[in-house]
Every structure is written in C-alpha cells, then in structure tokens.
Amino acid sequence: MKETSKVTYDFGKLKRFLTMVRLIMQDTLLSLVQKSYYNFYDFIISFIPYKTINHDSNNVENFFEKFKKPLFTIELFKTLNDDAFVYNTNPSQVYFIL
Numbered sequence: 001m002k003e004t005s006k007v008t009y010d011f012g013k014l015k016r017f018l019t020m021v022r023l024i025m026q027d028t029l030l031s032l033v034q035k036s037y038y039n040f041y042d043f044i045i046s047f048i049p050y051k052t053i054n055h056d057s058n059n060v061e062n063f064f065e066k067f068k069k070p071l072f073t074i075e076l077f078k079t080l081n082d083d084a085f086v087y088n089t090n091p092s093q094v095y096f097i098l
Contacts, residue, residue, distance in 0.1 A: 009015055049062035075088035 051063040
C-alpha cells in the first residue's frame with residue numbers, strides 16, 4: 001500500500017485491484033437500486049384494481065387479484081357547514097401497514 005511512484009502505481013497490481021473493487025461496488029449498488037425500484041413498483045401496482053364497477057358516486061366495487069390490506073387508513077369528515085374536509089386521524093399517527 002506504500003506506492004510512492006505514480007508510474008509504479010499505474011502499472012501495479014494495487015491499481016488493478018482497487019479498480020476491480022470499485023467496479024464490483026458500482027455493479028452491486030446498481031443491482032441493489034434496480035431491485036429495490038422494481039420491488040417498490042410491483043408493490044404499488046398491486047394496489048391498483050384490475051376491474052372497477054361504479055354503480056353510483058357512493059357505491060364503487062374494486063376487484064383485485066388477491067385481497068390486499070390498505071397501505072394506510074385516514075378518516076375524513078365534512079365540517080358542519082359542508083365547505084371543507086377535516087382529518088379525524090392525526091396525520092402523525094398514520095403508519096404503513098406492510
């Protein structure tokens with residue numbers, strides 16, 4: 001590890017070894033990011049129904065491949081004068097159900 005000459009370092013085994021380690025680390029990081037992205041994509045897509053039937057504005061049926069738990073649940077209520085919605089669930093208490 002104590003190469004003092006730049007020319008010796010450039011043609012030595014140490015440079016080839018460090019270059020190999022750098023390339024392996026780059027490849028590992030790329031694979032990790034791609035795998036994570038595709039897993040996240042598949043997870044989000046699994047919550048999209050393959051079929052939806054709208055009977056009216058208050059009656060909607062969603063059909064999924066498999067039963068899915070919701071990612072999170074938030075309760076909304078209309079205010080007394082019906083001009084806005086308010087959260088019944090404190091946003092800081094919302095957690096993901098996995």
